[in-house]
Structures are given as structure tokens and as C-alpha cells.
Amino acid sequence: MEANPRSTGRLPAAFLTPGSSSFVDFLGNHAPELLPGNRQLPPVKGAVEAPHGTTIVAATFPGGVVLAGDRRATMGNVIAQRDIEKVFPADEYSAVGIAGTAGLAVEMVKLFQLELEHFEKVEGAQLSLEGKANRLSTMIRGNLGMAMQGLAVVPLFAGWDVDRGKGRIFSYDVTGGRSEEYGYAATGSGSLFARGALKKLYREDLSTEQAATLVVQALYDAADDDSATGGPDLARRIYPIVTVISDEGYRRLTDADLAETVRAIHERRLQEPDGPRASLL
Numbered sequence: 001m002e003a004n005p006r007s008t009g010r011l012p013a014a015f016l017t018p019g020s021s022s023f024v025d026f027l028g029n030h031a032p033e034l035l036p037g038n039r040q041l042p043p044v045k046g047a048v049e050a051p052h053g054t055t056i057v058a059a060t061f062p063g064g065v066v067l068a069g070d071r072r073a074t075m076g077n078v079i080a081q082r083d084i085e086k087v088f089p090a091d092e093y094s095a096v097g098i099a100g101t102a103g104l105a106v107e108m109v110k111l112f113q114l115e116l117e118h119f120e121k122v123e124g125a126q127l128s129l130e131g132k133a134n135r136l137s138t139m140i141r142g143n144l145g146m147a148m149q150g151l152a153v154v155p156l157f158a159g160w161d162v163d164r165g166k167g168r169i170f171s172y173d174v175t176g177g178r179s180e181e182y183g184y185a186a187t188g189s190g191s192l193f194a195r196g197a198l199k200k201l202y203r204e205d206l207s208t209e210q211a212a213t214l215v216v217q218a219l220y221d222a223a224d225d226d227s228a229t230g231g232p233d234l235a236r237r238i239y240p241i242v243t244v245i246s247d248e249g250y251r252r253l254t255d256a257d258l259a260e261t262v263r264a265i266h267e268r269r270l271q272e273p274d275g276p277r278a279s280l281l
Contacts (some may be wrong), residue, residue: 003104015240021122024115024139035142051052051080053105054228055190056087056156057218058095058169059198060183061206062248065167068215069097070190070223071238072230082230085102087241089250091116094159095243099188101151104143108153112136129161132171135179140178156187160245184214190222190229197221212242212253213261220265232262 024035037260051073058067061200069086072079080102088109096112098105115135119127136157143153169181184198195276197218206214216232219240223231232239240259244251 004279020036021119022115024111024135024142050151051075051102052082052100052228053084053086053098053102055186055189055194055219055222055226056099057186057191057198057215057222058097058158058184059158059202059206059211059214060167060169061208062204063167063208063212064160064244065158065169066208066211066215066244067095067097067156067169067244068212068219068240070219070230070240071233072228074104074228079230081239082233082236083238087243087252088113089243089252090132090157090159091120091126092246092249093126093162094129094157094244095250096136097156097158097187098153098157099145099191100153104146104151105153105155108139108143109155112139115139116247119260126162128163129159129168132159133157133180136170137172137176137178140172140174144175147174154187156185158245160247160249162247165247178256185270186218186222188229190219190226193225194218194229196223208244208246209261212244212258213265215242216240216258216261217265220269232266233256234262234266
């Protein structure tokens with residue numbers, strides 16, 4: 001479907017053929033080799049060395065949902081990047097946090113963003129949050145071949161459900177299996193430790209600021225016990241990515257917003273090295 005300089009300027013027939021409102025379906029029918037899961041890897045011995053993103057956490061509160069991720073990417077025992085972006089807006093009312101093979105995950109998120117934009121342009125309305133979660137599930141299932149070769153992508157999807165008027169969280173496995181999580185969720189290599197902090201500190205009546213503090217504390221706990229998770233780096237001023245999705249839409253907290261929260265948690269850790277207490281919320 002490349003441009004032809006000798007053509008009459010008309011679009012190829014593929015663009016004029018009636019079909020699904022799904023851009024992924026369109027690409028699968030007319031240029032399947034462009035889908036991430038259909039690409040063939042060269043033969044290699046052993047596992048493919050590629051940067052991997054790790055811990056993503058989310059928590060709901062009465063006004064929406066908070067989705068956050070650390071900034072470290074690892075490649076084996078090496079820190080591949082200290083300030084990687086792992087949380088992205090999917091559209092105005094939803095966001096995706098990536099864990100797994102960084103390159104494929106970022107590409108999948110970009111394709112997902114295009115999928116939602118394409119649907120809205122074709123149908124003239126936004127897809128429901130449940131529909132968005134199902135579309136992402138299908139895309140993850142399409143990457144199963146890569147996952148079996150060690151290049152898995154396991155995102156966390158969160159957003160504001162306009163129809164129900166509340167924030168919701170969806171987690172996935174490598175086969176595309178989808179589960180709705182209630183209250184809080186975590187994925188990635190540090191998720192076991194992050195989930196422990198979330199379980200200990202989560203309340204249903206959290207404010208936006210308290211929910212943001214909660215997810216930062218969970219990432220801090222994960223970084224304590226998981227070498228692939230990077231905690232807040234005060235020296236380099238690298239802070240977690242924390243996003244808030246509410247009825248006002250997607251919003252990412254700035255480093256200036258997070259600096260005071262991170263500093264307060266760090267100072268409390270110096271006083272209580274065994275971990276935070278709920279009083280900090």
C-alpha cells in the first residue's frame with residue numbers, strides 16, 4: 001500500500017472497500033505483515049536480548065483511576081534505560097501501562113491508539129471502555145507467537161467508564177485473557193511486592209492526591225525487592241509516571257507535582273525503613 005509516484009492520485013482499492021471499523025482488521029486483511037505479531041524473527045540461539053519494562057500499578061478512587069509505572073528498563077542484568085516511558089494515553093478517557101518487551105509494547109500501544117482513533121472517525125462515536133478492553137485483548141492474543149519466543153507484552157489498561165461513571169482497571173495475560181480488577185492491580189516483575197503495598201494501604205475513599213501517593217509507595221516497595229523495578233531517583237530527578245483518568249479526561253502529573261510526594265515518602269522511609277504506614281496517606 002505504498003504511494004506510487006506514477007499513479008493518478010487515487011487511493012488504492014483497499015482504502016475504498018467497505019469493511020470493519022477496526023483498523024487492526026483492515027491491516028490484517030490488506031497488509032498483515034505490518035502487524036507486530038506477524039513479523040518473523042531471525043533464527044537465534046537462546047533467548048532474545050531486548051529491553052524489558054517492568055512494574056505497572058493502578059488504583060481506583062471515587063473520582064476515577066490512577067495508573068502509574070516506574071522508569072527502568074532492563075536487559076538481562078543490565079539497566080538498559082533509566083527513564084523509559086511506560087504509561088501512555090490510549091484516548092481521552094483511558095490509558096495503557098506496558099510491562100514486557102519494550103519495543104513490541106510501545107508499538108502495540110501506538111497501534112491501539114490508532115485503532116481507537118480509527119473507530120471514532122468511522123463510527124462517529126467513542127468505543128465503550130469495555131469495548132476498548134476487548135480490542136486490546138485481541139491485539140495481545142495476536143502477539144502470542146512472539147510471546148512464545150520470549151517477547152511477551154502484558155499491559156495494564158485503565159480508564160474512566162463514561163456509561164457507569166467510575167474508573168475501571170483491566171489486566172491481561174500473554175494469551176490475551178482479560179480480567180477486571182477491583183480497587184487496585186499490578187503487573188510486571190515487581191507486581192508481587194507492589195500488590196502487597198496496595199493491599200495494605202488501599203481504601204475505597206481515597207482522594208486523588210492520596211491515590212497518587214499510594215501508587216508511588218507501591219512502586220517504592222517493588223523497587224526495594226525487585227532489581228528490575230526502578231524506584232524514584234532523587235539524585236537524577238527521575239520520578240515515576242503517574243496519570244489520573246477521571247470524568248475530565250486523561251492527565252499526567254508533572255515532576256513538580258510528584259517531587260514533594262516522593263520527598264515525603266523518602267524521608268518517612270529513612271525513619272521507618274521497614275516500610276510505610278497507612279498514616280502517610
